Amino acid sequence: MQNAIIFDMDGTLFKTHLILEGALEQTFDKLRAELLWEGETPLEKYKEIMGVPLAVVWETLCPHHSLVIRERSNEWFQQFLVLQINAGQGDLYEGVFDTLQQLSIDLPIYIASNGQPAYLQAIVTHYDLNRWVKKTYSIEQIASRDKSSLVQKIIEENNVAGGFVIGDRLSDFQAAKENGLQSIGVRFDFAQQQELETADFVVEQFTSILPIIKGKMPSIV
Template sequence: MQQAVIFDMDGTLFRTETILERALDEAFERLRNEGQWQGATPIATYRNIMGVPLPVVWETLLPYHETAVREATDTYFLMRLVENIKSGNGALYPGVTALLEQLSAMGHTIFIASNGLIPYLEAIVSHYGLNRWVTETYSIEQIETLDKGDLVAQIVAEYDIQDGFVVGDRLSDIVAAKANGLIAIGCRFYFSQDDELRQADHIIDGLAEILDILATRHVSR
């Protein structure tokens, strides 16, 4: 039986806003150059839906475009995200590596469960060396339903997890925790929304607070 800490990536471990606007603007500049878009890049709209699977992103941002245009934009956007990560334009939240190191030393098994796509997640994990502490990184691509709860359920089943936490900034992370009998820790970070966080078991303003929760709460499921 393993006690686990399952982290979301975007807006939880990785400061997605450090590369998001750049990559999204690059993708929409390409659309503008092709005559497929007029006006400003819809940054605010994306912030409101941050954390949903990418197919939903493009259905929202490009509701009147053909599927082929959405798919091409998705491919280009992903390429620009990865290149920006590799170029060092992104950043982890303060204290990420120290926290992961401490959790690992305490005997917790660490996972990442993200709505991000595999090449994007691999770029972050590789660039920052997160595999030193993270047992496995899971992408929503691995689940046909594109449901974060099902993704966490796969981790729980594969590693026989009975006790643990899901740490994330959006409602999908909180719901995924509760659906799998785990404790939900909501992060009041860049993309979070207070009405969603209220459904979490704990709310934190910084990742170091996770250690306090672990020290004071006995997990029993």
Template sequence: MKHSFIFDMDGTLFQTDKILNLALEEAFDHLRLRNRWDGGTPIDKYRQIMGVPLPKVWEILLPYHSNEEREQMDVYFQEKLIENIKNGKGALYPNVKAVFTYLKEQECSIYIASNGLSEYLQTIVSYYRLDDWVTETVSIQQIHSFNKSDLVRSLLDKYNITHAAVVGDRLSDISAAKNNGLLAIGCHFDFAKEEELSQADLVIHDLMELKTILPKL
């Protein structure tokens, strides 16, 4: 029986931490230059909420700013993230390509479903040539509800997927699996939280562990 794997991007395949601080610092410097922010950069707060859609991120980080300013900040932040990716400052997690190669050899289908925005995701996919393995990468932008469970459901419906696992580091990934009757594999990586991972069916510390999990499916 063929299986599919639906991966999260940030904190699962891509080491967002390597560019997050840089881009966030640049974005808040932009606000400070316009006298619209006089405090430090809320990097720790951002790390705590990693995994939620960006519109919600800016509501939390900029609670007293207008929607227009949040949207401007979102655009500027995305530009800086993409710039850092193209400058080679990011990185995939260890063994991403090795695991992808193994899964394809086992005739598994690979997808990416992320709360990241489309242009950002495509930059990562293109820079690291993930399209060599990945059937499709979908963004939360493609779903009106901004709900990751609905995003995963869109892949299941489009490709008639019946047997799959969702691999991710945050509760939104685990919930997306559970709400669609799929196996939830939690990644104990940079942004993961113990209380969220406790709700996963399985927890891995390295993507290579998927090689031992696949035969058990």
């Protein structure tokens, strides 16, 4: 058994907002071109629900569309996201490289994300995160699409005894609590104050994660 650190991806490690608007706009441009959407792109609505499973995203953004159209929209969206990642239009939050490098010396690091596998792999590959991250898990691997169950899967597969879940949304903090881990909330772009209040710790900068973990696990880093 071992301690481990589990990171969320969007809004925690990766600045999703840098590619979100462009990819969403392109997706709704295609919907408009096929006469399947009228009006503006619902970007603000997406920002409000950022972090929920993708099926919920498209149910929310396109409540009057068929499942087939929602799935097609998500396919387009994912393609546009990956294209922007590969083009270098995204970025990681300041301090991610150094913090992951230092943590990985003594602790295994995993990613648990609501993102789809191809999208996550594009980020991991573009920034070479496998230098420090043992494995990246997608919510697509869990039939229930539940973040707590995804974290449970990581714990069981890797003999994790304790550690932290680090993220920006309520699902991350609940996943930590329900699996006997501590949580660190990052007050970044998609974070909401009411949700952050349920985290064990809250940071304003990514580098502030390190002293919290070291304080709770003084034998590391």
